[in-house]
Amino acid sequence: MSATGDRLAAIAERLWRARREGGRTPPPTAELPDLDEEGAYAIQRTLIARLEQDGAVAAGWKVGMTSAIGGRAGAAGPIYGQLLSDMVVPQSQPIFAGELNGPVVEGEIAFVLDRPLRGPGVTVAGVLAATRGVVPAIEIIAGRLDPGDHTAVDFVADNAASALAVLGGALVPVDGLDLRLVGMVQSRGGDVVATGAGARVLGHPAASVAWLANALAAAGRQLDAGTFVLSGSLAPAVPAQAGDTFTVEFDRLGTVSVAFA
Secondary structure, X not given: OOHHHHHHHHHHHHXXXXXXXXXXXXXXXXXXXXXXXHXXXXXXXXXXXXXXXXXXXXXXXXXXXXXXXXXXXXXXXXXXXXXXXXXXXXXXXXXXXXXXXXOEEEEEEEEEEOOOEOOOOXXXXXXXHHEEEEEEEEEEEOOOEOOOOOOHHHHHHOHHHEEEEEEOOOOEOOOOOOHHHOEEEEEEOOEEEEEEEHHHEOOOHHHHHHHHHHHHXXXXXXXXXXXXXXXXXXXXXXXXXXXXXEEEEEOOOEEEEEEEO
């Protein structure tokens, strides 16, 4: 391994330790100011491999920085991260806010695939044809980086700041469902704190999944049948703290909720 490779591996080890201990670590660009996306994803893959050595198994993916603004040419994002089995929690399980660094809550549409998707050239139509169904979901973002200004590659290395995912009820088929028009209302303790619609996610949530399949192809990977993908937030993230209960209601998709202790 080259000297640069050694440094990337060392950063991944620090991120792994921060995740295990609930702590923080300096952003990778503090050590490697010229870190590019390729190097950041190399750190992410090493981090995931280290977590899998601890017994976690692959469960799904998330796409971040997917707002309509983030999708414009020259803007940061989208980025992706991998979700492991110990990151997926049932709605009935309380989340201990004190174990996470500045957690925020996002309401998202999760795709569950019936067939594999491998880029390049995956389209919205291809994603919808390969989708078994969609479910309402909550992603909890809580990274491992020290507070301060961070670049997109810092977040990539930190597995896109992924912490936990909560999936809602029964799968809803996508046939005849225009996901761009699916509305969302997010409440905290009964008070509405965010609203949004599917079109906020790269213009169409399935476009986010297509982007992911095509991005993974560049690394020789694919989206497997049975996997799920958190496609991106329908509204800005909302901070969470102990005692909060969030309910996210989606038009035609149902409801998902999470409580923080």
